[in-house]
Amino acid sequence: YYKQKKDIFEAAMNKHLTGLAEWSTPVSGMFIWFKLKLRPTASSAEGDSAALIRERAVAKGVLALPGTAFFPNGQTSAYVRAAFSLLEPEDVDEAMRRLALVIKEYNAEGEQT
Numbered sequence: 001y002y003k004q005k006k007d008i009f010e011a012a013m014n015k016h017l018t019g020l021a022e023w024s025t026p027v028s029g030m031f032i033w034f035k036l037k038l039r040p041t042a043s044s045a046e047g048d049s050a051a052l053i054r055e056r057a058v059a060k061g062v063l064a065l066p067g068t069a070f071f072p073n074g075q076t077s078a079y080v081r082a083a084f085s086l087l088e089p090e091d092v093d094e095a096m097r098r099l100a101l102v103i104k105e106y107n108a109e110g111e112q113t
Contacts, residue, residue: 002030002085008086009092015098021080030085033067036078036103039110044076050107053080071096079083 009032010025023034038047049064059065067079087095 002028004085005087006032008089009082009087012093012096015093016100017103020100031081031083033079033081035108036080038078038103039107041076044078046078048076049078049080050076050101052102056102056106057099060102062095062098062102064099 003090006026010023012033013021013023013034016033019037021034021036023032026032035048036047036052038049038052040046041048048066048068050068051104053062053064064080064082067077067081068074070081071077084092
């Protein structure tokens with residue numbers, strides 16, 4: 001069951017997030033941990049997924065946990081954890097499409113400054 005869900009999720013990631021994120025295929029579990037390719041911030045050369053996820057992705061209806069939630073010191077992180085166990089295939093594709101749009105918009109803002 002979860003392998004099929006993971007395969008659907010990863011196919012949508014390949015379709016929409018290639019070039020915008022990096023990940024390794026999980027071998028078990030219900031989550032995928034991936035690194036967004038974000039513009040640098042003052043606190044991190046790799047970017048910070050927290051503001052992007054909490055403010056921008058949520059506003060577009062995409063729920064995920066920013067990587068900083070998994071570090072005891074709250075350090076900035078370009079990583080994100082997302083669950084793939086509950087969504088229907090069409091919802092997964094739409095979520096990845098929306099996340100890709102958010103990443104592109106966020107990175108484009110950095111190019112304009």
